[in-house]
Amino acid sequence: MREKAGIFGRVAVFAVILAVIVQCFVQYPFRSTDYRIPQMLEGIKKEPAQTLDCVLVGASNVYTFWNSIAAYEEFGITSWTYAVPGYPAIGLKNLLIEARKAHPDSVYIISLNGFKKDSFRDVYIHNAVDYFPLSANKLDLIRRLCDDAEIPAGDRLEYILPLIRFHSRWSSLEENDFLHPEANHKGAQMNPGFLTASIDQTAFYVETDRREKISDKMQGVLDDLLAYCREEKLQVLFVAMPQALGTEEAAARINYVCDYVEEQGFDVLNQLHETEAIGIDIQTDLKDRIHTNIHGALKYTDYTGKILAEKFDFKDARQDERAASWNASAEEYRSIINPLLYPFELDGSPRDPGLTFPGQQDVQSAGKGIAVVFSAVPGADGYDLFRRLPVKKNHVPTEKQSWHYAGTVVSDGRDGTYEFRDTEEISVGDSFEYSVVAYRMGENGKEYGRCCYSGNSAAAVLDTPVLLGVSIREDGSRELAWSSVDGAESYVVYKKAEGGKYSKVAVVKDGCTYTDAETDQPEIYTVRAACKGSGGDTVYSDYDKEGVRAE
Numbered sequence: 001m002r003e004k005a006g007i008f009g010r011v012a013v014f015a016v017i018l019a020v021i022v023q024c025f026v027q028y029p030f031r032s033t034d035y036r037i038p039q040m041l042e043g044i045k046k047e048p049a050q051t052l053d054c055v056l057v058g059a060s061n062v063y064t065f066w067n068s069i070a071a072y073e074e075f076g077i078t079s080w081t082y083a084v085p086g087y088p089a090i091g092l093k094n095l096l097i098e099a100r101k102a103h104p105d106s107v108y109i110i111s112l113n114g115f116k117k118d119s120f121r122d123v124y125i126h127n128a129v130d131y132f133p134l135s136a137n138k139l140d141l142i143r144r145l146c147d148d149a150e151i152p153a154g155d156r157l158e159y160i161l162p163l164i165r166f167h168s169r170w171s172s173l174e175e176n177d178f179l180h181p182e183a184n185h186k187g188a189q190m191n192p193g194f195l196t197a198s199i200d201q202t203a204f205y206v207e208t209d210r211r212e213k214i215s216d217k218m219q220g221v222l223d224d225l226l227a228y229c230r231e232e233k234l235q236v237l238f239v240a241m242p243q244a245l246g247t248e249e250a251a252a253r254i255n256y257v258c259d260y261v262e263e264q265g266f267d268v269l270n271q272l273h274e275t276e277a278i279g280i281d282i283q284t285d286l287k288d289r290i291h292t293n294i295h296g297a298l299k300y301t302d303y304t305g306k307i308l309a310e311k312f313d314f315k316d317a318r319q320d321e322r323a324a325s326w327n328a329s330a331e332e333y334r335s336i337i338n339p340l341l342y343p344f345e346l347d348g349s350p351r352d353p354g355l356t357f358p359g360q361q362d363v364q365s366a367g368k369g370i371a372v373v374f375s376a377v378p379g380a381d382g383y384d385l386f387r388r389l390p391v392k393k394n395h396v397p398t399e400k401q402s403w404h405y406a407g408t409v410v411s412d413g414r415d416g417t418y419e420f421r422d423t424e425e426i427s428v429g430d431s432f433e434y435s436v437v438a439y440r441m442g443e444n445g446k447e448y449g450r451c452c453y454s455g456n457s458a459a460a461v462l463d464t465p466v467l468l469g470v471s472i473r474e475d476g477s478r479e480l481a482w483s484s485v486d487g488a489e490s491y492v493v494y495k496k497a498e499g500g501k502y503s504k505v506a507v508v509k510d511g512c513t514y515t516d517a518e519t520d521q522p523e524i525y526t527v528r529a530a531c532k533g534s535g536g537d538t539v540y541s542d543y544d545k546e547g548v549r550a551e
Contacts, residue, residue, distance in 0.1 A: 039185075049102075053077050054109055055103055057108060059084065059088075060083060060291060061243060062241075065291075067301045071308075072330060076309075076315075077308060078326060086128075088145065090145065090148055092225050107237065107312055109239055110229075112261065113243060115254060118214075118217060125159060185329055195336075197394075200283045200284070202282050204244035205275075211256040237266075237268075238269070240258050240268075241271055276353070278300055284451065284453060338402065340453070344446070350444060351449070352440050355379060357451050358436045361455075370432060370434070372385060372436065373418070381440050382441075383438050384405065384439060385405075386405060388401050388433050428531050430533075432458070433456065434455045467480075467544050472550070480516065481512060491507070495547075497521060498524070525550060
């Protein structure tokens, strides 16, 4: 029996050694492929000890609401979002334990939003555990999640060794599966959906003062988390971020949790219904029901960063040895996000959410320019117009596609529509995207209202000449006439025989008539306007394909 026990012991030791080897050297291609997870969970380990002022812990709402680069630039706070998509509240303690392995003395900001529901989707277990190194904490997290999801014991090994689940990938592995470059953005998000999406979530935004007790299971999870924070004497702040939760029940649960945590002696920020104070616009600043886009994130970080800076009196990292690393990251990150932002977002101009954005906007060619027609906004003193090179849907604009000020239309107090004609530095053939933002004059200048983070586009094109007819002169020649076109530098005349194809017969640079002396048969005439385009090439208008007949 001792011999068998020894054999089993050696097998167990071998299995543990094999698991460690696989975890360290083989596992990477078989983990969750969501690139954000290693950036947050492994990136934090590369930050030198004692250099992070605070770490935010939770699920995906954490890294969409809080922007570490903006917090550094505005307040000198160094922070990290240690968060996982779909992470369940039942594992918050384990996530906190893991984060403290790299930065034990940071202030910890813990999201309470996960307590809005009891269950989680078991597909998220791999997200939660794949990037944790093998440890007692990881094994405890796997046990917790699998117990709650009622996963049989025989099916749990894949969470320790994911290659068991993905072993069939061997035949399809490529070099990129082993390369996981980490962006130098200090955990700040940059995926296209976060940067570009903007969806009105008004229908799902629910406010309530009601409190609803959470289940006994979740109460136990919460008490266990609070006990750990108390025993470890952590400097901690709990927060509930404002989301369009969709149901009063979910909001009532979070209200209860916030009250309970505060009653236990911890500091809590219940921001669930503070969108107006924060400046977040439910119509434009969310990418979906529970996540902000970049515009909402910058507003949230500015508002909450002030609270953190006053509460914890962090040392300003912009003035110490941390600045070089963070400045480099901020410069790189700004090169990505700045093209998305309006000039008034970049310079921090005051905002007035009471001003709506013009709902009816029409952008159309106007000769050597582009006309923008838009509806009046009640209470607006005027309208600033911005333009940029067109951006494809769901694409992140480049620096060349940044928003630029195009002009101002001052309100005359009337309802109806206004028109702005943009001709500056526009050539025929140029295409631009326009956005109109209303403003009201305040004590500190313009206060901008709501804005749409995309615009309507049009190209500057020459109008099609209108054919006025052909007259027969006494000598038998024919005189063709057409309307003048704004911006045209010349006109090209074409004619064809019945059933034939148009061929060019003349270029007219002065006037809007042409006399054709070669008239041996009935013919059809048409005209195109022409001018030099932005690239130096000749640009032509469309033409009347039916033409006018001369008998």
